[in-house]
Amino acid sequence: MTLYFTLNTPHQWAIVNAKGIESSGVVDTLSELPAAGHRCVAVVPGEQVVTRVEVMPVKNRAKLMAAIPYAIEDSLISSVDDLHFLLLHTGDENRVTFAYVSRQLMTSWLEQIHEAGIKLEAMLPDYFLLPGAKPGSAVITLTDDKRVLVRSGLYQGAVTDLENLPAWLSEQEKETTLLVDDRLAAKLPDEIDQRLIKTEIGGGLSNWLSQQAPDHGAGLLNGKFAQGSKRSLLKQYWPAVAVIVLAGFIKLGSDVGELLWLQKTNTQLEQSIQSLYQELFPGSKLLPGRVRVQTKNKIDRLQNLSAGNDFTYLLVTTARLLKNQQVVVEELDYRQGRLLTVLTLDNFAHLDRIRQRLQSNPSIKVSLKQSGARGNKVQARFEISRAAT
Structure with a gap:
């Protein structure tokens, strides 16, 4: 049975x-x-x-x-x-x-x-x-x-x-x-x-x-999760453990002065990213991991980019449309002319209003790729690109 x-x-x-x-x-x-x-x-x-x-x-x-x-x-x-x-x-x-x-x-x-x-x-x-x-x-x-x-x-x-x-x-x-x-x-x-x-x-x-x-x-x-075995879970965890141990040895072997300088520089960069990101998306979470690095590289060049750059245009246009809309931006990425974003909203009615608001702008093309309940909230994934001219 x-x-x-x-x-x-x-x-x-x-x-x-x-x-x-x-x-x-x-x-x-x-x-x-x-x-x-x-x-x-x-x-x-x-x-x-x-x-x-x-x-x-x-x-x-x-x-x-x-x-x-x-x-x-x-x-x-x-x-x-x-x-x-x-x-x-x-x-x-x-x-x-x-x-x-x-x-x-x-x-x-x-x-x-x-x-x-x-x-x-x-x-x-x-x-x-x-x-x-x-x-x-x-x-x-x-x-x-x-x-x-x-x-x-x-x-x-x-x-x-x-x-x-x-x-x-x-x-x-x-x-x-x-x-x-x-x-x-x-x-x-x-x-x-x-x-x-x-x-x-x-x-x-x-x-x-x-x-x-x-x-x-x-x-x-299947694969690493085959039958949910303890061995499978161990295979999953050991690379992370190895990275932590290796990072520990590297840290211990680093020059103290260089380490302090790197920490100070990293803190300044983090604050710079967070300040600009929070200005564009008030109340949203800071981007983690690989996406944060990619976003940092994009933001570092914002002042030097031309007005016609897709990333700049899509980021600023989306930020203006989402400002004061009680939306939390969970993830943000930019690839090949498309801005990909994951939003957390109050409910499906809220999602529908945000989708209509984004799609009402004729200068961008907005597609809702996925949506679903997350606890008592709703999470949605949008793909945004420049509208064809």
Whole structure:
């Protein structure tokens, strides 16, 4: 028998045998789950797991896994080194379906599960539990916590909300058949290009598992996270430990005078970056790591750049549009003429207002790439570039 449980609290759980659901319930902590004697599968929030399809003329699986991160690197805000990738499907015309999720988040999830004494067999994003999926279809339901889950075909999924669902539908192919939960169908626009079939899907774990057992082949536990083993976690941690130890030896061996000078210079640079960044984006967080270094290099040249420079123009234009809008800029990056930013907002209505505000400026092209709930806030990823002239 298999125990499925959600990582979001409260934790829904269901024990499934060959005949269907044997028992189910809800608990407040992972340690309360009836895990003993069962194979265990964790169900994670789909907002955190991105699925994509790209054309890649590579047949060898190992080479394909190595190529995927760098094929999409320019479209990502996070470094590919911070992401965990998994290959889901290879189809006709070199179409490759894959998913990625934050390594840090995977580690955090596995630590929580391990601390609860649970031995994990698989980990799935929640949208892959939606029943009735098949090629050329999209299964859509409204969860009990008012999230809209979408499973496109067998190997793609997404999470949105009621306000943004019409926009998502407008981007789907007309040939797609929509299998929509009864409760959600009445909330859809009157005119939809796709064929719509109303069905009973339900909004929780037990509803989905009672109709169909999911395929664990789309699970997240592969590579360094295979089976969530202690050995896998150790492999993850030892490079970081080695860097810390090496940094310690370097620090001890450095000249004291040079070290003090470097520390003073670094502090001055940090203050300079923070001052300008906070002026452009009041109340936002300072950019971390690689992005901060890149931003520093850009900011250092701002005074010498011409008025036609895309980075300067996009940064200043976006800052003016977001000023006094109660928006927190979490991440910021600039690549090949595109400004990539992650924003935290109060709710989805706030997100809609900000999107409209950005898109109202005719001099820039704004695309909402991803959005989802983060606790009691909403986080969204935008791509901003100069409008075609």
